Amino acid sequence: MTKKLFTEQVMDQAASLCHNRGVKFTPQRRMVLEILYAADKPMSAYEILDLMRGMVKNPAPPTVYRALDFLREQGLVHKLESLQAFIGCIHPEYPHSSQFLICADCGGVSEINDAAIVQSLGTVSKSIGFQTKHPVVELLGTCAECTGKNQ
Ligand SMILES: [Zn+2]
Ligand SMILES: [Zn+2]
Known part of the structure; x- marks a missing residue:
């Protein structure tokens, strides 16, 4: 599977998960998650923010942090404590310790x-x-x- 196809597939899955749970998958949350799924390695909040600068006007750091908090709560991303960086989860449909x-x-x-x-x-x-x-x-x-x- 190509990276693009993979990203599309996991994004669809994330959207339906949020829908089923009755939580809002806002454009910012979607953008942050898409950046993480498309990346080949974990990314820090600053790196995500940097990439968002090319997509939206003046993305604010709190927006990124709030989106990351939300995505973590939903199990869609994990935080790597030793790197202070984030990665998209490949199977967010069930809660797990990784x-x-x-x-x-x-x-x-x-x-x-x-x-x-x-x-x-x-x-x-x-x-x-x-x-x-x-x-x-x-x-x-x-x-x-x-x-x-x-x-
Ligand atoms: Zn290696
Ligand atoms: Zn996971």
Whole structure:
């Protein structure tokens, strides 16, 4: 599937998710999400803002932050804490805790959803009385593609 087709497909999915949940998918929210889905790597709020400058007149930082908050609440984007950057979620239709594999060479990020990791983190934190609000699992390394290139 081409990137453009992929973006169109996930955008359609996002629009119908918002519709079904009765929340508004405003043009700004749509634009921010589209930028993230079209990007090959995670983007910071500033990078998103920069790209929006080419599309709308004077986009305001609070607009971008509010749109990102909304998209995160709806599970349409994830925030990568270690990078202070955002990526579009590839399967926002059900709530999930994700793990992220971040490539230090190309900056690419893969999202994985391993229930066993979530469960074992839950068990361990519970046993020491830690209340997890937001489980963040980010692994820094080299992706398969970059590993191949380096050999
Ligand atoms: Zn996700
Ligand atoms: Zn890589």
